[in-house]
Amino acid sequence: MTLSIPAALAAAAARFAFSATPRLDAELLMAHALMIDRTALLLDSDRAVSPGFAALVERRAAQEPIAYITGTRGFWSIDLAVGPGVLVPRADSETLIEAAVAQFAGRPPGRILDLGTGPGTLLLAALAEWPAATGLGVDASPDALGYARRNAAALAMEARAAFALGNWGAGIAERFDLVLANPPYVATGDDLPAEVRDHEPAAALFAGADGLDDYRRLAPQLAGLIAPGGAAVIEIGADQAAAVTALLAGAGLRATTVRDLGGRDRCLVATA
Numbered sequence: 709m710t711l712s713i714p715a716a717l718a719a720a721a722a723r724f725a726f727s728a729t730p731r732l733d734a735e736l737l738m739a740h741a742l743m744i745d746r747t748a749l750l751l752d753s754d755r756a757v758s759p760g761f762a763a764l765v766e767r768r769a770a771q772e773p774i775a776y777i778t779g780t781r782g783f784w785s786i787d788l789a790v791g792p793g794v795l796v797p798r799a800d801s802e803t804l805i806e807a808a809v810a811q812f813a814g815r816p817p818g819r820i821l822d823l824g825t826g827p828g829t830l831l832l833a834a835l836a837e838w839p840a841a842t843g844l845g846v847d848a849s850p851d852a853l854g855y856a857r858r859n860a861a862a863l864a865m866e867a868r869a870a871f872a873l874g875n876w877g878a879g880i881a882e883r884f885d886l887v888l889a890n891p892p893y894v895a896t897g898d899d900l901p902a903e904v905r906d907h908e909p910a911a912a913l914f915a916g917a918d919g920l921d922d923y924r925r926l927a928p929q930l931a932g933l934i935a936p937g938g939a940a941v942i943e944i945g946a947d948q949a950a951a952v953t954a955l956l957a958g959a960g961l962r963a964t965t966v967r968d969l970g971g972r973d974r975c976l977v978a979t980a
């Protein structure tokens with residue numbers, strides 16, 4: 709039996725009850741199977757369902773992240789290639805770019821460091837925002853750096869973005885106008901949706917019994933990485949503002965808290 713596109717979308721969405729966005733998921737998979745974008749699909753659904761669609765639906769039904777299946781995720785003004793082994797960029801992390809834009813209004817940062825860059829998320833979004841800036845992305849995962857380098861090349865930013873395997877700021881002698889970081893901050897025992905827990909890299913998510921292990925490593929390094937007049941913008945868990953502010957204060961940094969669109973504490977802007 710051959711289903712029409714609307715019927716195939718409805719049948720697929722019905723299998724994605726675990727998702728916050730079952731219908732959108734189905735549309736993204738259908739568009740991917742047809743090798744068109746979602747807008748084109750919505751404008752003209754009078755097509756044949758691609759034979760590849762059923763296999764994509766099975767993967768999503770097993771709660772694989774949509775971005776792993778389609779191989780791409782939009783973040784800020786750019787599209788990033790992603791896949792198993794690298795954290796999928798979250799819309800909430802765009803709060804960090806907004807906070808940096810507010811912090812550097814009228815005086816663009818020249819040098820940018822992204823600690824735990826994953827597929828290049830924060831660094832490449834910042835370089836898109838400030839076309840004269842250059843930067844360094846550091847990650848402990850060679851797989852993540854592979855994605856980051858491919859993304860920089862696809863965005864024609866390879867001359868402005870360098871990437872290095874590393875352990876947070878260890879061994880970095882330079883100072884940067886803007887230091888970005890989205891470290892792991894989930895407490896080891898915390899419950900995560902199966903989609904995240906079973907598919908995304910644990911090393912990018914979990915940070916010890918209280919989720920603060922990587923802030924304890926980062927905080928003492930930051931003062932030596934921020935250039936005069938510069939700032940660090942660090943993602944935090946919604947209940948971690950006080951604890952991370954205290955860790956930064958212990959390293960001589962002042963921090964203000966910025967909320968995401970959902971009204972949750974999402975990042976700290978730290979200055980010397």
Ligand code: GLN
Pocket residue numbers: 798890891892893894900904912913914943
């Ligand atoms: N916000 C992420 C989540 O979906 C956590 C990312 C992180 O630990 N940096 O759980």
